[in-house]
Amino acid sequence: MDVRSRNQVRVSGRPGGPVVMLAHGFGCDQNLWRLVVPTLEREFTVVLFDHVGAGRSDLSAWSEDRYSGMDGYVDDVLEICRELDLGPVTFVGHSVSAMMGVLAAARHPEYFAGLVLLAPSPCFIDDPAAGYRGGFSAEDIEELLQSLDANYLGWSGAMAPVIMGNPERPELGQELTNSFCATDPEIARVFARVTFLSDNRADLAQVAVPTLVAQCSSDAIAPPEVGAFVQAQIRGSRLITLNATGHCPQLSAPEETAQAIAAFARTLR
Amino acid sequence: MMCRNDGDQSSGPDPGQPPDDDRTFSALLEDSVEDLYENAPCGYLSTLLDGQIAKVNTTLLNWLGYKRTELVGRRKFSDLLTTGGRLYHETHFAPLLRMQGEISGIALELRAADGSRMPVLVTSTVKTGSEGQPLLIRTTVFDARDRRAYEQELLRARQDAERERERLQQLATTLQKTLLPPAVENVPGLDVAAYYHIASTDEVGGDFYDLFPLAAGTWGLFLGDVCGKGAAAAAVTSLARYTLRAAAVYDPDPAAVLSNLNTVLNHEYNGTDPRFCTVIFGLLTPDGDQGGFRIILASGGHPPALLLRADGTADYLPTPGGQLIGVLPDADIATITFRLARGDTLLLHTDGLTEAHTAIRGERYGDEALLDFVRALAPTTAQGTITAVRDLLGTLGTGVDDDTAVLAVHVPRADREEQQRPR
CATH class of the missing domain: 3.60.40.10 (PPM-type phosphatase domain)
Structure with missing residues (x-):
């Protein structure tokens, strides 16, 4: 399988420059980075990709078996690193992708110059026994799945038959999925579960590459104490709080986010 | 004297009509902008870019049972959502709105002051300044209680149909194997x-x-x-x-x-x-x-x-x-x-x-x-x-x-x- 087309990999920016790889989280695709990319491209080689199932990735490569846990995604990240062979990268993982970066760097530290964990949460579900507050309960996640269902009524009715019914004409599906962030509801449900039900707290201590934890000042999904928890678990890591609000600083404060990534990546040379 | 401010006589009432009707019709046209906003048949909400509520109309306050002072400058739009809805808002709604400048017909549930839930359909646009810079977010909220009940019936029917289909396939495959x-x-x-x-x-x-x-x-x-x-x-x-x-x-x-x-x-x-x-x-x-x-x-x-x-x-x-x-x-x-x-x-x-x-x-x-x-x-x-x-x-x-x-x-x-x- 061609990894580049499977994950819709795009490489841009300064050839030969240090490599920054941007990984999107649940809910959208590589479009999410488009406001920070121009700044980073001036100095770095920028690698963008879509997780399988998102954006313009190859949907035929998706299977529930491979992508119902973090490992399938982590394998993909490592495969992209191997395929591009650009040397150690600064991996910027947003939200759930931050934990993919943690797992990938634990398995193959030699692929990574450093990690930027953007609005990370190693576990969204509260764990009172361990004194850990992720901010959510399992019921909340079920409610999110209902929200997904409520808003995919139109998608599955109108789009799925066109895409599913014409495997020999993939361009039909591509035209439709071009609208930002449209995702097959079945895939979205599975990815939502991976995102919000995974618990990667124990994996944080395995990270042995330089790490920057960047959290937002007001994030309904990853509260400040979660960012502090992540920083405390990763030896030698640094925590910064961006002025950006919300869960997507690359959209709400693109310049500040790009500068934070660039400043960290520069220290890794 | 009525304060007609459009000055456009061509769109006004027919001058041949009796003056009383003219006056009544004009009075209707004078439906004040303020009243139209406050008591519109839908909820209106303006928020700052970080979601902070800056303005809200009476219709929405009545639906939710909040006082204006409880919301304006104190709460964010996402605070009004259920927790699952907030997750959806942060991962889908807000990013899409930022990228597209608008998002329409999103099904969410609002939480009223008494804890009850109200299904709504939400449409938002970003108001931009002269340089194209985003200034604030305008949101309309439609009551979707009846509609959501109907949709949930559809959803349930679809899930039932999918389950039945799976069962049928299982049965057909098993039967096939015995042959x-x-x-x-x-x-x-x-x-x-x-x-x-x-x-x-x-x-x-x-x-x-x-x-x-x-x-x-x-x-x-x-x-x-x-x-x-x-x-x-x-x-x-x-x-x-x-x-x-x-x-x-x-x-x-x-x-x-x-x-x-x-x-x-x-x-x-x-x-x-x-x-x-x-x-x-x-x-x-x-x-x-x-x-x-x-x-x-x-x-x-x-x-x-x-x-x-x-x-x-x-x-x-x-x-x-x-x-x-x-x-x-x-x-x-x-x-x-x-x-x-x-x-x-x-x-x-x-x-x-x-x-x-x-x-x-x-x-x-x-x-x-x-x-x-x-x-x-x-x-x-x-x-x-x-x-x-x-x-x-x-x-x-x-x-x-x-x-x-x-x-x-x-x-x-x-x-x-x-x-x-x-x-």
Whole structure:
């Protein structure tokens, strides 16, 4: 399988420059980075990709078996690193992708110059026994799945038959999925579960590459104490709080986010 | 004097109308902008870019039971959502709104002051300044209580339908399996392979085959196709299979076997609901010390078998005149006797393969194309033939709209190497 087309990999920016790889989280695709990319491209080689199932990735490569846990995604990240062979990268993982970066760097530290964990949460579900507050309960996640269902009524009715019914004409599906962030509801449900039900707290201590934890000042999904928890678990890591609000600083404060990534990546040379 | 501020007389009332009506109509037009905002039939909300509520109309306050001072400058829009809705807002709604500048018709639930939930449809746009810079977010909120109840019914119906469909597929697959041998028998001195291609997982197809031992080193084999699909066809398939096996024990002459099946189907399905099928039945007898087999094939209206010879040639084994089994009280059965020598392969198939639609509109794959296909294959083995046909079916893809069964038997060559090849 061609990894580049499977994950819709795009490489841009300064050839030969240090490599920054941007990984999107649940809910959208590589479009999410488009406001920070121009700044980073001036100095770095920028690698963008879509997780399988998102954006313009190859949907035929998706299977529930491979992508119902973090490992399938982590394998993909490592495969992209191997395929591009650009040397150690600064991996910027947003939200759930931050934990993919943690797992990938634990398995193959030699692929990574450093990690930027953007609005990370190693576990969204509260764990009172361990004194850990992720901010959510399992019921909340079920409610999110209902929200997904409520808003995919139109998608599955109108789009799925066109895409599913014409495997020999993939361009039909591509035209439709071009609208930002449209995702097959079945895939979205599975990815939502991976995102919000995974618990990667124990994996944080395995990270042995330089790490920057960047959290937002007001994030309904990853509260400040979660960012502090992540920083405390990763030896030698640094925590910064961006002025950006919300869960997507690359959209709400693109310049500040790009500068934070660039400043960290520069220290890794 | 009324304060008409549009100054556009052409769109005003007809000057010929009585002055009283004119006044009433104008008064209606004077519906104040403020009142229109506050008491609109939908909720209005303006928020800063970080979601902080800057302005909210009376309609929305009444729906939710909040005082204006409780929300403005104190709460964010996402604070009004359920927790699951907030997750959706942060991961989908807010990013899309930022990227597109607008987002419409999103189904969310708002939490009222008393804790109750209100299903709404939300549309937001970003108001931008003269430089295109985003300034604030304007949101309209529609009451979707009735609509959501209806949608949930639809959703439930869809989930029920999906569950039922899965159950049906499971049932069809299970039933299908009971109509085929779990694995084809290992025949001494013969290499055997078979494949069943399911065109639709929703329905049980009517193709069947089997290979089984008879008296004194002889073997029986058959492959057939029941007209129709679904449960009714499956019942005929089942009857045909067991009748063929029993009839072959009673009298192994292939023509007699098919005649008996014809009689049974005529008795079982006489009158208003005739059921019929096409079948090839073969009797295999080891051919002395030469390592080959003498084969008698009887056909009742079935597509002819193919012989792929060791010398690389291939031909149909014509059985003209054989009639459908189960239609007439006395069906004509055609037979052919031949020798399957070392290195030869016999291929039986159902017409799902030759009737498959090709990429050219309106065209079927056809008998000629199949003959060309196997001529290119010969000489080959049973597994080689079946693998090639599987690939062919894969290439034809959705053009194969009927189930297809293929059964190949091959006599290995004398050389040690092929004798030892695993089956």
